[in-house]
Amino acid sequence: MxxxxxxxxxxxxxxxxxxxxxxxxxxxxxxxxxxxxxxxxxxxxxxxxxxxxxxxxxxxxxxxxxxxxxxxxxxxxxxxxxxxxxxxxxxxxxxxxxxxxxxxxxxxxxxxxxxxxxxxxxxxxxxxxxxxxxxxxxxxxxxxxxxxxxxxxxxxxxxxxxxxxxxxxxxxxxxxxxxxxxxxxxxxxxxxxxxxxxxxxxxxxRKIEKAEAWIDWARPAAAIDRQVRAFVPWPVAQTRWGDQVLRIHQARPLPAPAGPEPAIPGTVIGIHADGVDVSAGSGILRLQVVQLPGRRPVAAADWARSAALIGHRLGGVG
The missing domain is CATH 3.40.50.170 (Formyl transferase, N-terminal domain)
Incomplete structure:
Protein backbone atom coordinates (compact mmCIF):
# COMPACT_ATOMS: atom_id res chain seq x y z
CA MET A 1 0.00 0.00 0.00
CA ARG A 206 -35.72 8.64 5.93
CA LYS A 207 -34.49 9.96 9.26
CA ILE A 208 -35.81 8.21 12.37
CA GLU A 209 -38.38 10.29 14.26
CA LYS A 210 -38.96 9.74 17.97
CA ALA A 211 -42.71 9.42 17.40
CA GLU A 212 -42.05 6.22 15.43
CA ALA A 213 -41.14 4.50 18.70
CA TRP A 214 -44.81 4.06 19.71
CA ILE A 215 -46.05 0.52 19.16
CA ASP A 216 -49.31 -0.17 17.37
CA TRP A 217 -50.40 -3.51 18.81
CA ALA A 218 -52.80 -4.07 15.90
CA ARG A 219 -49.78 -4.77 13.70
CA PRO A 220 -48.37 -8.31 13.33
CA ALA A 221 -46.05 -9.46 16.10
CA ALA A 222 -43.25 -9.99 13.55
CA ALA A 223 -43.49 -6.35 12.43
CA ILE A 224 -43.44 -5.08 16.02
CA ASP A 225 -40.40 -7.26 16.72
CA ARG A 226 -38.59 -5.62 13.78
CA GLN A 227 -39.57 -2.21 15.15
CA VAL A 228 -38.09 -3.12 18.53
CA ARG A 229 -34.82 -4.34 17.00
CA ALA A 230 -34.54 -1.40 14.61
CA PHE A 231 -34.87 1.13 17.41
CA VAL A 232 -32.13 -0.23 19.69
CA PRO A 233 -30.35 1.82 21.02
CA TRP A 234 -32.52 4.82 19.95
CA PRO A 235 -35.32 5.83 20.21
CA VAL A 236 -36.35 2.44 21.77
CA ALA A 237 -39.84 1.08 21.04
CA GLN A 238 -42.40 2.02 23.66
CA THR A 239 -46.00 1.55 24.73
CA ARG A 240 -48.36 2.76 27.44
CA TRP A 241 -48.75 0.74 30.64
CA GLY A 242 -51.44 2.58 32.54
CA ASP A 243 -50.15 6.13 32.95
CA GLN A 244 -46.52 5.10 32.46
CA VAL A 245 -44.38 4.64 29.37
CA LEU A 246 -42.93 1.15 29.04
CA ARG A 247 -39.87 0.92 26.82
CA ILE A 248 -39.15 -2.42 25.17
CA HIS A 249 -35.48 -3.25 24.56
CA GLN A 250 -35.84 -6.88 23.55
CA ALA A 251 -38.68 -9.13 22.41
CA ARG A 252 -39.43 -12.00 20.06
CA PRO A 253 -42.47 -12.90 18.00
CA LEU A 254 -44.39 -16.13 18.53
CA PRO A 255 -47.27 -17.72 16.60
CA ALA A 256 -50.73 -17.34 18.10
CA PRO A 257 -51.80 -20.46 20.00
CA ALA A 258 -54.61 -22.57 18.58
CA GLY A 259 -57.90 -22.27 20.40
CA PRO A 260 -60.47 -19.60 21.11
CA GLU A 261 -60.70 -16.12 19.56
CA PRO A 262 -57.42 -14.23 20.11
CA ALA A 263 -57.32 -11.50 22.74
CA ILE A 264 -57.61 -7.82 21.86
CA PRO A 265 -54.22 -6.58 20.56
CA GLY A 266 -52.08 -5.24 23.38
CA THR A 267 -53.50 -7.59 26.02
CA VAL A 268 -51.08 -9.39 28.33
CA ILE A 269 -52.01 -13.06 27.96
CA GLY A 270 -49.15 -14.94 29.58
CA ILE A 271 -46.15 -14.73 31.90
CA HIS A 272 -43.17 -17.05 31.54
CA ALA A 273 -39.67 -17.40 32.94
CA ASP A 274 -38.26 -15.76 29.80
CA GLY A 275 -40.85 -13.04 29.26
CA VAL A 276 -44.33 -11.58 29.12
CA ASP A 277 -46.64 -12.49 26.22
CA VAL A 278 -48.71 -9.74 24.60
CA SER A 279 -51.36 -10.32 21.94
CA ALA A 280 -50.72 -8.54 18.63
CA GLY A 281 -52.77 -8.09 15.45
CA SER A 282 -51.51 -11.50 14.46
CA GLY A 283 -49.31 -13.65 16.66
CA ILE A 284 -47.83 -12.88 20.05
CA LEU A 285 -44.92 -10.69 21.09
CA ARG A 286 -42.96 -12.00 24.06
CA LEU A 287 -41.41 -9.03 25.89
CA GLN A 288 -38.00 -9.99 27.25
CA VAL A 289 -36.30 -6.78 28.43
CA VAL A 290 -38.31 -3.72 29.46
CA GLN A 291 -37.72 -0.38 31.15
CA LEU A 292 -39.93 1.88 33.26
CA PRO A 293 -39.33 5.65 33.56
CA GLY A 294 -36.31 6.53 35.69
CA ARG A 295 -35.23 2.90 36.02
CA ARG A 296 -32.77 0.58 34.35
CA PRO A 297 -33.82 -2.06 31.82
CA VAL A 298 -34.84 -5.33 33.51
CA ALA A 299 -35.96 -8.79 32.47
CA ALA A 300 -39.67 -8.67 31.65
CA ALA A 301 -40.23 -11.62 34.01
CA ASP A 302 -38.90 -9.50 36.88
CA TRP A 303 -41.27 -6.68 35.91
CA ALA A 304 -44.15 -9.18 35.91
CA ARG A 305 -43.39 -10.19 39.49
CA SER A 306 -44.00 -6.62 40.63
CA ALA A 307 -47.43 -6.15 39.03
CA ALA A 308 -50.66 -7.94 38.20
CA LEU A 309 -50.35 -8.04 34.40
CA ILE A 310 -52.58 -10.82 33.07
CA GLY A 311 -55.52 -9.27 31.22
CA HIS A 312 -54.01 -5.78 31.36
CA ARG A 313 -54.03 -3.98 28.03
CA LEU A 314 -50.95 -2.12 26.82
CA GLY A 315 -51.25 0.65 24.29
CA GLY A 316 -52.17 4.20 23.53
CA VAL A 317 -50.01 6.95 22.10
CA GLY A 318 -48.36 9.71 24.10
Missing part, protein backbone atom coordinates in the same frame (compact mmCIF):
# COMPACT_ATOMS: atom_id res chain seq x y z
CA UNK A 2 1.33 3.44 -0.93
CA UNK A 3 1.90 5.81 1.98
CA UNK A 4 2.33 9.10 0.13
CA UNK A 5 -1.39 9.86 -0.25
CA UNK A 6 -2.77 13.08 1.12
CA UNK A 7 -6.01 11.90 2.71
CA UNK A 8 -8.56 14.10 4.41
CA UNK A 9 -11.09 12.21 6.51
CA UNK A 10 -14.58 13.49 7.39
CA UNK A 11 -16.73 11.73 9.98
CA UNK A 12 -18.46 12.34 13.28
CA UNK A 13 -20.15 9.47 15.21
CA UNK A 14 -18.99 6.05 16.38
CA UNK A 15 -19.73 4.51 12.96
CA UNK A 16 -16.90 6.60 11.48
CA UNK A 17 -14.28 5.58 14.07
CA UNK A 18 -13.22 2.12 12.77
CA UNK A 19 -12.45 3.42 9.27
CA UNK A 20 -10.29 6.22 10.66
CA UNK A 21 -8.49 3.81 12.98
CA UNK A 22 -7.96 1.38 10.08
CA UNK A 23 -6.38 4.10 7.94
CA UNK A 24 -4.01 5.04 10.77
CA UNK A 25 -3.09 1.39 11.40
CA UNK A 26 -2.39 0.89 7.68
CA UNK A 27 0.02 3.82 7.59
CA UNK A 28 -2.48 6.03 5.77
CA UNK A 29 -2.90 8.64 8.51
CA UNK A 30 -4.98 11.55 7.19
CA UNK A 31 -3.38 14.97 6.94
CA UNK A 32 -6.52 16.38 8.55
CA UNK A 33 -9.83 15.23 10.00
CA UNK A 34 -13.11 17.08 9.57
CA UNK A 35 -15.84 16.50 12.12
CA UNK A 36 -18.90 18.35 13.36
CA UNK A 37 -18.54 21.01 16.06
CA UNK A 38 -18.56 19.89 19.70
CA UNK A 39 -22.11 19.40 21.01
CA UNK A 40 -23.62 19.66 24.51
CA UNK A 41 -23.99 16.20 26.05
CA UNK A 42 -24.83 14.58 29.36
CA UNK A 43 -26.75 15.98 32.29
CA UNK A 44 -24.43 18.97 32.57
CA UNK A 45 -24.78 19.72 28.84
CA UNK A 46 -21.02 20.11 28.64
CA UNK A 47 -19.55 20.64 25.18
CA UNK A 48 -18.29 17.23 24.10
CA UNK A 49 -16.05 16.32 21.15
CA UNK A 50 -17.28 13.76 18.63
CA UNK A 51 -15.93 10.19 18.77
CA UNK A 52 -13.96 10.88 15.58
CA UNK A 53 -12.39 14.01 17.03
CA UNK A 54 -11.20 12.07 20.09
CA UNK A 55 -9.44 9.49 17.88
CA UNK A 56 -7.90 12.18 15.68
CA UNK A 57 -6.52 14.17 18.61
CA UNK A 58 -5.10 11.01 20.20
CA UNK A 59 -3.28 10.30 16.93
CA UNK A 60 -2.01 13.88 16.61
CA UNK A 61 -4.07 14.63 13.50
CA UNK A 62 -5.17 18.26 12.96
CA UNK A 63 -8.94 18.66 13.34
CA UNK A 64 -11.24 21.04 11.47
CA UNK A 65 -14.80 21.67 12.73
CA UNK A 66 -16.56 24.09 10.38
CA UNK A 67 -20.26 24.69 10.93
CA UNK A 68 -20.68 24.42 7.15
CA UNK A 69 -18.58 23.73 4.08
CA UNK A 70 -20.58 26.08 1.90
CA UNK A 71 -18.48 29.18 2.59
CA UNK A 72 -15.56 30.24 0.40
CA UNK A 73 -13.38 30.39 3.51
CA UNK A 74 -14.07 26.76 4.48
CA UNK A 75 -13.48 25.61 0.91
CA UNK A 76 -10.21 27.54 0.68
CA UNK A 77 -9.03 25.89 3.92
CA UNK A 78 -9.72 22.44 2.46
CA UNK A 79 -7.95 23.46 -0.75
CA UNK A 80 -4.82 24.43 1.19
CA UNK A 81 -4.59 20.84 2.41
CA UNK A 82 -4.20 19.71 -1.23
CA UNK A 83 -5.94 16.36 -0.63
CA UNK A 84 -5.71 13.45 -3.03
CA UNK A 85 -9.01 12.16 -1.69
CA UNK A 86 -11.73 13.06 0.81
CA UNK A 87 -12.98 9.98 2.64
CA UNK A 88 -16.38 10.46 4.27
CA UNK A 89 -18.21 8.28 6.80
CA UNK A 90 -21.33 9.63 8.50
CA UNK A 91 -19.97 13.18 8.55
CA UNK A 92 -23.40 14.78 8.79
CA UNK A 93 -22.77 17.95 6.76
CA UNK A 94 -23.72 18.63 3.15
CA UNK A 95 -20.74 18.57 0.80
CA UNK A 96 -21.27 21.01 -2.09
CA UNK A 97 -20.03 20.17 -5.57
CA UNK A 98 -17.20 22.68 -5.13
CA UNK A 99 -15.94 20.76 -2.11
CA UNK A 100 -16.04 17.41 -3.93
CA UNK A 101 -14.07 18.96 -6.80
CA UNK A 102 -11.13 19.91 -4.55
CA UNK A 103 -9.53 16.46 -3.98
CA UNK A 104 -7.77 14.96 -6.98
CA UNK A 105 -9.82 11.75 -6.70
CA UNK A 106 -12.95 13.40 -5.35
CA UNK A 107 -14.85 12.03 -2.38
CA UNK A 108 -15.28 8.40 -1.33
CA UNK A 109 -18.18 7.63 1.01
CA UNK A 110 -18.46 4.63 3.34
CA UNK A 111 -22.22 4.00 3.26
CA UNK A 112 -24.07 1.48 5.43
CA UNK A 113 -26.35 -0.22 2.91
CA UNK A 114 -26.29 -2.17 -0.34
CA UNK A 115 -26.90 0.73 -2.71
CA UNK A 116 -29.20 1.73 -4.33
CA UNK A 117 -31.36 0.29 -1.55
CA UNK A 118 -31.55 2.55 1.49
CA UNK A 119 -30.01 5.79 0.42
CA UNK A 120 -30.26 8.43 3.10
CA UNK A 121 -30.05 8.99 6.84
CA UNK A 122 -31.09 5.73 8.52
CA UNK A 123 -30.17 2.77 6.29
CA UNK A 124 -29.48 0.30 9.10
CA UNK A 125 -32.75 0.88 10.96
CA UNK A 126 -34.86 0.87 7.80
CA UNK A 127 -33.33 -2.38 6.56
CA UNK A 128 -34.22 -4.13 9.83
CA UNK A 129 -37.70 -2.59 9.91
CA UNK A 130 -38.40 -3.79 6.38
CA UNK A 131 -37.32 -7.34 7.16
CA UNK A 132 -34.50 -7.33 4.59
CA UNK A 133 -32.63 -10.66 4.55
CA UNK A 134 -29.31 -8.83 4.23
CA UNK A 135 -27.68 -5.43 4.26
CA UNK A 136 -24.10 -4.32 3.79
CA UNK A 137 -21.66 -1.50 3.29
CA UNK A 138 -20.52 0.16 0.05
CA UNK A 139 -17.72 2.45 -1.05
CA UNK A 140 -19.31 5.11 -3.24
CA UNK A 141 -17.90 7.94 -5.32
CA UNK A 142 -19.59 11.04 -3.97
CA UNK A 143 -21.85 13.31 -5.98
CA UNK A 144 -23.95 16.29 -4.86
CA UNK A 145 -27.08 14.04 -4.88
CA UNK A 146 -28.18 11.98 -1.87
CA UNK A 147 -26.10 8.78 -2.09
CA UNK A 148 -26.52 8.68 -5.87
CA UNK A 149 -22.89 8.24 -6.89
CA UNK A 150 -21.38 5.22 -8.64
CA UNK A 151 -20.20 2.37 -6.41
CA UNK A 152 -16.66 0.99 -6.18
CA UNK A 153 -17.25 -2.08 -4.01
CA UNK A 154 -19.67 -3.57 -1.47
CA UNK A 155 -19.63 -6.18 1.28
CA UNK A 156 -22.88 -7.84 2.37
CA UNK A 157 -24.04 -8.87 5.85
CA UNK A 158 -26.91 -11.30 6.55
CA UNK A 159 -29.59 -9.93 8.87
CA UNK A 160 -30.39 -12.59 11.45
CA UNK A 161 -33.68 -12.74 13.34
CA UNK A 162 -32.01 -11.22 16.40
CA UNK A 163 -30.15 -8.41 14.58
CA UNK A 164 -30.54 -5.00 16.18
CA UNK A 165 -29.56 -1.59 14.86
CA UNK A 166 -26.79 -1.53 17.48
CA UNK A 167 -25.29 -4.90 16.54
CA UNK A 168 -25.54 -4.28 12.78
CA UNK A 169 -24.07 -0.79 13.19
CA UNK A 170 -20.93 -2.21 14.80
CA UNK A 171 -20.57 -5.02 12.25
CA UNK A 172 -20.97 -2.67 9.28
CA UNK A 173 -18.56 -0.11 10.73
CA UNK A 174 -15.90 -2.83 10.95
CA UNK A 175 -16.69 -4.26 7.51
CA UNK A 176 -16.58 -0.79 5.97
CA UNK A 177 -13.19 -0.07 7.54
CA UNK A 178 -11.76 -3.30 6.19
CA UNK A 179 -13.21 -2.73 2.71
CA UNK A 180 -11.84 0.82 2.60
CA UNK A 181 -8.29 -0.21 3.42
CA UNK A 182 -8.44 -3.17 1.02
CA UNK A 183 -9.63 -1.15 -1.97
CA UNK A 184 -8.23 2.36 -1.41
CA UNK A 185 -5.09 1.90 -3.52
CA UNK A 186 -7.14 0.62 -6.46
CA UNK A 187 -9.52 3.55 -6.16
CA UNK A 188 -6.74 6.16 -6.06
CA UNK A 189 -4.72 4.46 -8.82
CA UNK A 190 -7.80 4.39 -11.04
CA UNK A 191 -7.64 0.61 -11.49
CA UNK A 192 -10.98 0.12 -9.70
CA UNK A 193 -13.71 1.82 -11.69
CA UNK A 194 -17.00 2.68 -9.99
CA UNK A 195 -20.21 1.35 -11.49
CA UNK A 196 -23.32 3.54 -11.78
CA UNK A 197 -26.12 2.53 -9.45
CA UNK A 198 -29.05 0.84 -11.21
CA UNK A 199 -32.18 2.92 -11.60
CA UNK A 200 -34.27 0.06 -10.22
CA UNK A 201 -34.46 -0.71 -6.52
CA UNK A 202 -33.85 2.80 -5.19
CA UNK A 203 -35.28 3.14 -1.65
CA UNK A 204 -34.81 6.11 0.68
CA UNK A 205 -34.07 5.62 4.37
Missing amino acids: RHDRRIVYAGTPEFAVPALEALIAAGQTPVAVYTQPDRPAGRGRKLTPSPVKKVALAAGIPVQQPVSLKSAEAQAELGRLAPDVLIVAAYGLILPARVLAIPRSGGVNVHASLLPRWRGAAPIQRAIQAGDPETGVCLMQMEPGLDTGPVYACTSLPLDDDATAASVHDRLASLGARLLVERLDEILDGTLKPRPQPAEGVVYA
